[in-house]
Amino acid sequence: MKAKIFKFTIGLFAIVFMGCEKMIEINSPLNETPSAGVYTTDKIALSALSGMYGRFSQTSFQTTGLPVYTSLMADDLRYLATVTAPQEYNTNTYTALTASAEPFTEFYQVIYRTNAIIEGLTTYAGTSAAINKQLIAEAKLMRGYAYFILVNFYGEVPLVLQTDANVTAYLPRETVANIYKQIISDLIDAKANLRSDYSFTNGDRLGVNKFTAAALLARVYLYTGNYSMAEENSTEVIQATNLYTMVSTATMGTALFVKNSSESIWQLPQPVSATNQYTVEGSVFLPSSNTVAALFYQLQPSFLSIFTGTDRRRTLWMRDLTIAGNQYVVPAKFKYRTHSEALAANVTESQIILRLAEQYLIRAEARVRIGTNISGALTDLNVTRLRADIPALTTTNPSVLLDEIALEYRKEFFCEQAFRWFNLKRTGQADVVLPLLKPTWKPEAKFYPIAQSIINNNPNLIK
Template sequence: MYILNIKRMKASIYTKYIIGLVAIFLMGCEKMIEIKPPLNETPSAAIFTQDRTALSALSGMYGQLAQITFQTTGLPINTSLMADDLRYLASVVNLQEFNANTYVALTASTEPFTGFYQVIYRANAIIEGLTKYSGTSVAVSKQMLAEAKLMRAYCYFIMANFYGAVPLVLQTDVNTTAYQSRETVANIYKQIITDLNEAKANLLADYSFTKGDRIGVNKFTAAALLARVYLYTENYPLAESNATEVIQAANLYSMVPTATMGTALFVKNSTESIWQLPQPLQATNQYTTETASFLPSSNTLTALNFQLRPTFLDIFTGTADRRRSLWMRDLTIGGSVYVVPAKFKYRTQAEAVAANVTESQIILRLAEQYLIRAEARVKINSNINGALSDLNVTRQRAGLGALTATDPTILLQEIALEYRKEFFCEQAFRWFNLKRTGQADAVLSALKPSWKPEAKFYPIAQSILNTNPNLLQ
């Protein structure tokens, strides 16, 4: 990833072309360059006629994603409250509503709609700019187009699973996009799959474009996201084949072993990481913002905001599952024990620096690919023994014995349980899985007195609806 700061551009450039705003969205930048477009060139032409300025647009796209609060903390925290893994203990109204699935006080600043569409806009601008203008090298143009399509696909996957039908915006002309109505979920997934397949065909097979850093993406990133999308759309043969491609890339990916799963998994460039998020706020940060929310600043009730639900902890009772001790922390406060998520260990920059560790949020990791392939194999009854073997990868890494049952019904139940234990409070896994498997109503109505079936779809803030009469709730 290339981080640049563009300064002294005319105000008209800022208003006409959002990619010129890289400096606003990226903090801690080191390199400073000036762009002085010729008088006969449009702002977009000035950016997409040379590699270094085009790469600043790519950097801006990734930087925008890293600044979305719903990406950095909303996916692991808010969706865990919306599901059944986490409980909120404090008094912030919006978080209380996530906890109760009521969403009454919703505003544009407390939902993902605007933030993810800003990233989609940047991806569209890159696709349009590189398609329309020449001047970037073939290699850079090919990689950037593929990365923009992958990013657009990822954003639409998140949006479709939060809202269902949303506007499918594939261009930057606001005169056209400002009044778009919702597109069907089927068509959104069709576009996601198209984007990911095109990205997969053109991305590199390693991380050389980002000098080894896994904040960049490659063809296996696209394959991993495709495997998930095909699972969600019930195309199980393609879910299996794409997951297999990632699993077989053993030169890049391997499961972090049991001995170091508590310290070496959720760190920068972990061997299990397929795609990681750039550090928000400052590129030099060594901690994740979600950790500061999960772990209290002091061992007091006033500092404690969240706890893992006892019903979630019950699934670990009586087992030797190392995830209970390594990925959670028990706090004794006032004679009572509260258990909090602790996949990430450091809540401040000073703590991470002192430990000489850089932790990074993971968007995609290898463990999911084993579970995707296991579920797909059971659903198409193609390789039950292979499905069992895949399921046992994460089980045995956690210190549990290998399962031997080959009954498809039992296997699917165990796979669902393993998803929950492996990915708690991580990237909306539990919330999305409850909905895609049709279990949300039964599970959440038994736990939450105020649960209503319509709570499975997140509402769009009224302030956003007011700007587009065609965007109905």
Template sequence: MADDLRYLSSNTTILEYGANTYNSTTASSEAFTGYYQVIYRANAIIEGLTNYTGTSAAVNKQLMAEAKLMRAYCYFILVNFHGEVPLVLQTDPNVTAYLPKASVSEIYKSIVADLIDAKSNLLADYSFTSGNRNGVNKFTAAALLARVYLFTGDYQLAEANATEVIQASNLFSMIPTATMGSALFVKNSTESIWQLPPSLVATNQSTTEAASFIPSSNVIAALNFDLRPSFLSLFSTGDRRRTLWMRDLTIAGGQYVIPLKFKYRTTTEAAAANVTESQIILRLAEQYLIRAESRARLNVNLGGALADLNVTRSRAGLTASTTSDRALLLEEIALENRKEFFCEQAYRWFNLKRTGQADAVLPVLKPAWRPAAKLYPIPLLVLNNNPNLTPTTGY
């Protein structure tokens, strides 16, 4: 959907999303309804724990805060993919089944309220999940708040929340250059703030990313994606991300480069290597770049913004930037974001839209591009089930 990857296979749905030619009829309802299923469960937990006395007050507080954080995360994804969507905050189907869309500002207001509440009530460590980072704590909420505030343009609050996470050095630290290829995208990495539980990955898949990007055999039919040459050209000589997070392949005489942040297609392969890889939802590097961008946009502490930018540059093996011009610094931060977080969630897609660049960048690669494609359509099945829902503008 963005501009870092090329799709090389023949799945019709993926081809449509790659070309941004989706519509309400062909759009899959699976992801859309999947997020609402999680939201429903979160709402049920919140309602069920209210005045519940079967567990301790401390456990109730933690679980309710976790539910609010999860609800906020789901709405963050939904609002960035779809724009206006129903804001469901209760479980009564007589109400929820027929809700109209809420405005983007209303949805963000709910996201922020949930995250502030979660941040106030979650524990300050991972003890609730026995040290495992597929659980959440107050710094998970702060990290997600920092991202949300960046997206809404509340840069002072984005900077403040990112700083809280960065200063929690007893929990979080950047994986060093020497091991960034092997120790970052693994279970309980010190750079991870929030990881996806392994139970959410398909059977015998180590991670969804590895299963999608690494071909099962050295034939062209097994290759689904590769990285665009235009993207590869952004990496300077000596950038360790180019050597440690990618793999060059020769298949049927053709040259391809695939993402390799995750190294093992199957749990069998990972087990043989004695490695447990985990998808990361939030990690420390993002907080440095959020703080860098926030400081630069506020036009205060540009030296601090530059220092934050150089955290990821230095880890990648690059010389420190010395940029003093604010506009150039913002350009460098945007480029660093793109190189650091390629193929992680929808990072590039969301940032293209957040920064207003999608309509300028994507038509060059996608002849069928139209401005309405910045939002995914609400699937027709969902529209048909709720007469109060209207199609996404442009569909």
């Protein structure tokens, strides 16, 4: 039964909530609340969790926006076609927004489902204590993650913690500090109540555990400047060697971005169908034919220039193309653009939301900023460098180390999970770096605007 959580059938949950979730878009308030019937048995309650993950796996900004659009918004990727929305990400102009062209609506739909689960399991009896504890913890982790994405896109957003549209429909924006406070609270609770392994999903890393919460907490603490807690939580994950190990140099091209890789802490369920074996990134980045018409994205030459000749990420995670006599380089962390291609290769690839390499870089940065374990920071930084087959650094200069950590983030996590975009903003470098590449850059482009159609239905969102 547990494995079925991630098959994402429509089930009772979708029937009960398909109308309710529109409330969270702040544009169509309804007066419905979660039905007690959803929480009368463990089996039906698990269908609610399935619905939450199903909505998450269908969120286009998770599958496409974070790896693709934010790479355009930053300085790693270039758009080659003329479709309006990607061009606006490329130029950071964002003028033609609709409610379906940004993460606000999609992530609040996910948040609605998390709130419904938490409310339902808190209000109604019927589920076992173990299921109640697990599902509330998973919902809180998901809510914390969704708000992390929203606050880093928009800054201040409404803090919605219940399903009653009479309360939530016209909520104003909450401060960034208070949103982070809620994120941390949710993740601490999730960490305390989740299992220490993947037994709830039969070993499948599409599920979450206490180390998933710890890994996300480490990132959140880094972003909020609590470096001692960032170090503490990243260390917990790094020390869980029974679950997590770095993929080796020899297999980093084939064994990392696949389902249940040893480096994966949390992976996205397959989009569209649980039986799919390819990723949206693969289908977007890899052209369907060796023609200019089929090529939509290429890596920026300025980005390619940061890789030394021995860095295996340049050869294993990118693909060089010659089209009509011109040279292009595209991201190729994922090798297959269709299910049939992956099926023929007998490989299942999965988007990685959290992986172990980040925890080493989080701990490296935290240690440098604390200033009491520079040698440990250097050791952590060299983990990904040595795996990529480039020489270890030996400097202990804190300023140089911070620059090298930022560079290593960029090389290790290009076109993954908004790393470059979020890091440019959190370190204050967006207004320094991006104007050099983009004549259209303006400081206000660091935050994504909420679509006018959403603001029209909730004037309290106007800043």
